[in-house]
Amino acid sequence: KQEVTQIPAALSVPEGENLVLNCSFTDSAIYNLQWFRQDPGKGLTSLLLIQSSQREQTSGRLNASLDKSSGRSTLYIAASQPGDSATYLCAGNAGGTSYGKLTFGQGTILTVHP
Amino acid sequence: DTAVSQTPKYLVTQMGNDKSIKCEQNLGHDTMYWYKQDSKKFLKIMFSYNNKELIINETVPNRFSPKSPDKAHLNLHINSLELGDSAVYFCASSQENRPWEQYFGPGTRLTVT
Secondary structure, rough: OOOOOEOOOOEEEOOOOOOEEEEEEEEOOOOOEEEEEOOOOOOOOEEEEEEEEOOOEEEEOOOEEOOOOEEEEEEEEEOOOHHHHHHEEEEEEEEEEEEEEEEEEEOEEEEEEO | OEEEEEEEOOOOOOOOEEEEEEEEHHHOEEEEEEEEEEEOOOEEEEEHHHHHHOEOOOOOOOOEEEEEOOEEEEEEEEEOOOOOHEEEEEEEEOOOOOOOOOOOOEEEEEEEO
16 A cells, blocks of 8 residues: 655745655555645646656756655755645656545745744 | 536534535546545545446445436435544545546535534
C-alpha cells in the first residue's frame, strides 16, 4: 500500500528566497508523481507531472525531481513570490488497474511574505 | 466556463440527516472521482466512475452512495450523516486514457453538527 509523506508541514519564507519541498513515498513501483497546488476555497491545480521513466520536470520557476530508488521527490521553487503562497500536495499514481487512484501526501503549507 | 463544478459549496446539516452533493464536468471526460479531505488535510479517494460504471471503490461506509446519471455528472449521496463525515469533498474528472491527469472541482465543505 502506497503511503506518501510530505516535509515540512508548513514553511514560511521571505519573498525572493529559493525553497525546496519534500515528498517521500513507500512503494517505488510508482507510475508517475504529481505536484499540485491548492488555494483556500479552491480545488487542486496540477503543477508538474513526472513519469516513472523521467527524473525531473520544469515549468517556469518550478522544478520537480523524482528518485524512485530512494522513494523521494522534491519541488524546487526559485525566487519565491507572495503569490506562491498555497498548500502544495504531491501525489503518486500506482498504474495498472489503479491508474486513476492518486495517493496524496498531507501537504506543505507555504507562506511567502513580502 | 467552469470545468468541474460542485454544488453546494457549503453544507451544514445535523447528524442523522441525508444529503447529496452534486458534481458536473463540461470537459467531455469519461471518468469522474470523489475525494474526501479531512481536518488533517489528507486527501483520499473514495470512488471512481468510468462511463457510469464504478471502477474504484475504496473502504467507504455504505452510507455513501455515488450516482452517475450520465458521463458528465457524478453525485454523492450520504445517508445518516455522522460527525466524522465533516470534511471537504472534492470531485474530479479525467480522460479515460489519462486517468492521472485529473481536474478538480472547488470542493464542498460539509459540516455535520
